[in-house]
Amino acid sequence: MKIHILATAAFLTTISLTTTVQAANSEHVRQLLATKQCQNCDLTGAGLVMADLSGANLSGANLTSANLSRANLSGADLRGANLSGASLFGVNLSETKFSGANLAGADLRNTYLTNAELTGAYLNGTNFQGAIGIPSQIASPEDFYAWGVAEAQKGNQQQAISYFNQAIAIQPEYAGAYLARGVARYQMLDRKSAFQDAQVAEKLFTSQNNNPGTQTAQAFIQELQTPVNEKVSTGNPSFFDFLGSLGSVLLQFLPF
Structure with a gap:
């Protein structure tokens, strides 16, 4: 060989x-x-x-x-x-x-x-x-967000989080980046950090009068607040079942 x-x-x-x-x-x-x-x-x-x-x-x-x-x-x-x-x-x-x-x-x-x-x-x-x-000076928050979504879709959650961090560092009120980072953290089983990001995203979307964003963040928060054993026993649809295609949902927040 x-x-x-x-x-x-x-x-x-x-x-x-x-x-x-x-x-x-x-x-x-x-x-x-x-x-x-x-x-x-x-x-x-x-x-x-x-x-x-x-x-x-x-x-x-x-x-x-x-x-x-x-x-x-x-x-x-x-x-x-x-x-x-x-x-x-x-x-x-x-x-x-x-x-x-x-x-x-x-x-x-x-x-x-x-x-x-x-x-x-x-x-x-x-x-x-x-x-x-x-x-950070050579790319826009939207660039970092888009790269993050692409990495998340490939399963590279840690790299995706790094890109979302850079998007937030440049644009601290980028609600979509908080939501996307929360989803990536959720996929890495870090529910506590995911919940914190979802809450920030909801507040920012609400203050920006972004109703689709607010509703998405609220759906995510509800998913995070539902005990795992309850979801299994009741057969309630998961956050991702509710959203359908994760990539298409996150891409709706591009550009900010």
Whole structure:
């Protein structure tokens, strides 16, 4: 099994390198991999999957449509670089410098962005879904809420809660985010915290004259107040039975 995996990896690496030579400046690729110094290099379409580029100097480099999936770019200097359309799926970007970089249409799903510097970066159409450590100044409360709902639908409740926390930090009166966070906590069997969030959501929805929101929060509170053994014995419909599709219900509170 291990031999098969290694053979497959070698085959894919060969394909990747062949593509790199055809698509990018091969001398620049070799320079980058050998020295991690490649300022203003032409790496258009380069195949750099899983490359260790931690601390690399790529300032001003052209990485348009490059494939850097699951690479390590922690602490790298990408200031002023062009990463439009690049794939950075699952990349470690902690403490990476992106000031003035072009990330339009780049795929940053599931990346690690802790302490990444994105001041002045162009982020039109950048996909941050599933990313960890997204700086609050580069996304709206609605963005964090939508990412949270998407993660909750996939069963990633802890990550969903993290996104809802960020939405609330930016917009403290985001009633939908409290409700959604409560639902995520409920699914993690934290009924006490879920109840607290449901109460806050109800008060905010009521003060904002959002009747559908108020009714949804009240239904959730009723679910939380009903003893588990009573629901089983009486056959009362659960909160989720009452709501139907959880995702569609939570998405009605987007945008706020």
